[in-house]
Amino acid sequence: MSPENFSYHELQEQFFYQAKCIEVFQKQVALLTESNDKKGQIIAAKDLQIESFRTELNALKKMIFGSRQERFIPSSVNDPQLSLDIKAEATAGTSVISTKQISYTRTILLLNKSRFNIPAG
DSSP, X not given: OOGGGSOHHHHHHHHHHHHHHHHXXXXXXXXXXXXXXXXXXXXXXXXXXXXXXXXXXXXXXXXXXXXXXXXXOXXXXXXXXXXXXXXXXXOOOOOOOOOOOXXXXXXXXXXXXXXXXXXXX
């Protein structure tokens, strides 16, 4: 049907109906855009967290598998061993009580000598 066959009132109703539809669609588009923006922010945060984990993983790999120069060096370079906070008793100078000299003779058995000496000549 062409617009000439409709009355002014019918055209006005059709116009308002289409305007309402457009308004509803615009609200839906706004909601979807807002949702996409939130999802984009969440994805960006997750990407940042993943990059942080990758950096930490690379640092741990370097500490574990890196060459000697790349490995982790503790902050107390002067004291390489941790203390256990145990008080050691003072030790007196040690003295030799007795000495004993031990000697032995070792015998080697040649069981299977199948080679002969080559004569010089």
